Amino acid sequence: MRISTKGRYGLTIMIELARKYGEGPTSLKSIAQSHDLSEHYLEQLIAPLRNAGLVKSIRGAYGGYILANDPSKITAGDVIRVLEGPITPVEGIEDEPPAQRHLWLKIRDAVKDVLDNTTLDDLASHTGDNEQDAYMFYI
Secondary structure, eight states: OOOOHHHHHHHHHHHHHHHTTTSOOBOHHHHHHHHTOOHHHHHHHHHHHHHTTSEEEEOSTTOEEEESSOGGGOBHHHHHHHHHOSOOSSTTGGGSOHHHHHHHHHHHHHHHHHHHTOBHHHHHHOOOTTOTTOOOOOO
8 A cells, every 4th residue: 555645745734733733723824834835735635634524624814724633533544544545555355365365454454553543642742752763874
């Protein structure tokens, strides 16, 4: 399964809204500017998130978007499914030979587990400090 810019940028929107949760509406313009993204593209992504009930829009001069629920109750999987569709590494798994089908299902379940057990609160509070995969090379 490949996550497109729809899923990646949609998750960016949702993480920013999680960081601002409880502070009032956040404009897409401010998110676009802070991440150097197209505001027009973010507008296209916010509509399905709103239709799915993950965000609410606030009108007016100081309007914008807020999360519809607490960030600890919205998972990365919720966002990815709205924007990317079902989570599956291979199309037509049912047509695969049993051993391969078993592998694809294990991969699907592992990805689902990570996405469904990672909340927006987890992502919003992640600072990147103490990264296990961070390496410093000196020459």
